[in-house]
Amino acid sequence: xxxxxxxxxxxxxxxxxxxxxxxxxxxxxxxxxxxxxxxxxxxxxxxxxxxxx
Numbered sequence: 363x364x365x366x367x368x369x370x371x372x373x374x375x376x377x378x379x380x381x382x383x384x385x386x387x388x389x390x391x392x393x394x395x396x397x398x399x400x401x402x403x404x405x406x407x408x409x410x411x412x413x414x415x
Contacts, residue, residue, distance in 0.1 A: 385393035 382394065389396070
């Protein structure tokens with residue numbers, strides 16, 4: 363019961379298929395692809411810092 367000092371747990375009822383479909387609907391192919399492009403950019407920036415690359 364909320365408010366009685368115990369944390370409440372919400373159950374995840376959304377499947378991976380539903381999440382992918384929602385992402386593709388909202389953002390097109392950029393939704394699933396954009397994070398990979400961001401990680402690649404961070405990796406490239408890290409390779410320019412001496413001692414990290």
